Amino acid sequence: MKETFAPLKNDRLLRAARGEKVDRPPMWVMRQAGRYLPEYHRAKGKHDFFECCRSPEIASTLTLQPIERYAGLIDAAIIFSDILVIPQAMGMEVKMIDGVGPKFPNPLRSPADEQYQEILRREVDVAKELDYVYKAITMTRKKLDGRVPLFGFCGAPWTLLCYMVEGGGSKMFREAKTWVYKYGDEAKVLLKKISDICVEYLALQVAAGAQILQVFDSWAGELSPSSFREFALPALRYISENLPRRLREMGEDVVPMVVFAKGAWYALDELCDSGYDVVGLDWLHDPSEAVKIARGRVTLQGNADPGVLYGSHESITSVVENMVKGFGGGQERWIVNLGHGITPGVNPDDLKFFFEEIQRCTSGR
Numbered sequence: 001m002k003e004t005f006a007p008l009k010n011d012r013l014l015r016a017a018r019g020e021k022v023d024r025p026p027m028w029v030m031r032q033a034g035r036y037l038p039e040y041h042r043a044k045g046k047h048d049f050f051e052c053c054r055s056p057e058i059a060s061t062l063t064l065q066p067i068e069r070y071a072g073l074i075d076a077a078i079i080f081s082d083i084l085v086i087p088q089a090m091g092m093e094v095k096m097i098d099g100v101g102p103k104f105p106n107p108l109r110s111p112a113d114e115q116y117q118e119i120l121r122r123e124v125d126v127a128k129e130l131d132y133v134y135k136a137i138t139m140t141r142k143k144l145d146g147r148v149p150l151f152g153f154c155g156a157p158w159t160l161l162c163y164m165v166e167g168g169g170s171k172m173f174r175e176a177k178t179w180v181y182k183y184g185d186e187a188k189v190l191l192k193k194i195s196d197i198c199v200e201y202l203a204l205q206v207a208a209g210a211q212i213l214q215v216f217d218s219w220a221g222e223l224s225p226s227s228f229r230e231f232a233l234p235a236l237r238y239i240s241e242n243l244p245r246r247l248r249e250m251g252e253d254v255v256p257m258v259v260f261a262k263g264a265w266y267a268l269d270e271l272c273d274s275g276y277d278v279v280g281l282d283w284l285h286d287p288s289e290a291v292k293i294a295r296g297r298v299t300l301q302g303n304a305d306p307g308v309l310y311g312s313h314e315s316i317t318s319v320v321e322n323m324v325k326g327f328g329g330g331q332e333r334w335i336v337n338l339g340h341g342i343t344p345g346v347n348p349d350d351l352k353f354f355f356e357e358i359q360r361c362t363s364g365r
């Protein structure tokens with residue numbers, strides 16, 4: 001039985017994503033449900049990170065926290081989960097270590113590993129393995145009661161491959177580069193396998209209630225422009241081309257899609273033609289330059305340096321004023337965000353001040 005949900009009261013973000021007129025640019029921030037919020041630590045308690053992702057009750061509570069705290073300012077929720085649930089669904093073990101980050105005890109080191117063949121052979125039952133995410137999405141939609149739209153998301157194939165072969169975060173990307181420059185063909189086979197899972201996973205998130213989707217290519221900037229075109233971009237395109245087809249097959253509406261390829265500033269022009277409605281920008285972009293390159297083809301999302309939230313109110317005001325000006329005074333197709341996730345240690349009141357400053361600079365246009 002398909003769920004019915006309350007009608008959406010604030011559709012500013014979906015309208016902006018589709019390039020329609022809005023009263024002010026919509027606002028949200030990546031990682032908005034996270035460690036900078038004291039209520040996050042209270043609700044998480046002693047639970048392990050992935051335990052929280054697997055509990056629809058806890059995941060939906062965490063998703064709603066920023067919506068409640070910033071009511072009237074924030075225009076979207078993003079489901080509390082992680083990009084690494086896909087490698088887990090593919091049979092890899094992933095732990096989240098406090099103060100360190102994600103760790104894979106058995107990373108995929110070379111195509112000669114038995115694990116490589118096993119991963120390629122194994123048909124992942126995306127509906128069953130990630131069932132807890134769809135349940136969390138449906139529960140969150142009910143709790144949201146139409147206040148703001150809900151984002152679903154996944155990691156981009158290139159970024160997931162990096163984690164699977166590195167076994168965690170990395171500074172050198174020695175393993176990922178070995179795959180690119182030594183095992184390129186095998187890397188492409190693995191990227192295709194991950195891409196198919198991404199398509200099915202995103203489609204099932206929409207069926208469960210996700211109203212817009214974001215694909216996070218957090219390690220795009222580790223690739224050279226030509227490697228990005230060869231490895232990361234085709235996988236991003238594969239998703240944007242195949243998802244609408246899969247949604248129609250399932251009898252679901254097509255939803256707007258956002259691509260965030262962090263560090264891939266050189267590829268902005270191609271990303272604007274990659275089949276996504278919205279292109280996320282990190283803080284290395286100058287907004288007015290990005291607007292010129294985009295030429296209205298997509299909505300841009302971003303891009304304040306997350307580090308400004310460690311600064312003074314004067315600095316926040318100045319960054320906001322410059323950013324608003326860069327995005328044409330808010331007249332361009334624009335969704336307000338930081339240039340990457342909000343970081344731990346930020347005072348939540350300073351994020352509120354950031355939102356209020358955006359509102360001050362963009363309303364009554």
Ligand SMILES: Cc1c2[nH]c(c1CCC(=O)O)Cc1[nH]c(c(CCC(=O)O)c1C)Cc1[nH]c(c(CCC(=O)O)c1C)Cc1[nH]c(c(C)c1CCC(=O)O)C2
Pocket residue numbers: 029030031032033034035049078079080081082083084096098099100101102153169216218341
């Ligand atoms: C690369 C990446 C990951 N996860 C994600 C990305 C892409 C976005 C990006 O580039 O930042 C995506 C992600 N992770 C999380 C969300 C939830 C929704 C939201 O944006 O609020 C989303 C969208 C929660 C989380 N994911 C994680 C936390 C912190 C968990 C905790 O310690 O309580 C949260 C709230 C953990 C995580 N998960 C990941 C890392 C590297 C870490 C550790 C971060 C660190 O230690 O600094 C992988």
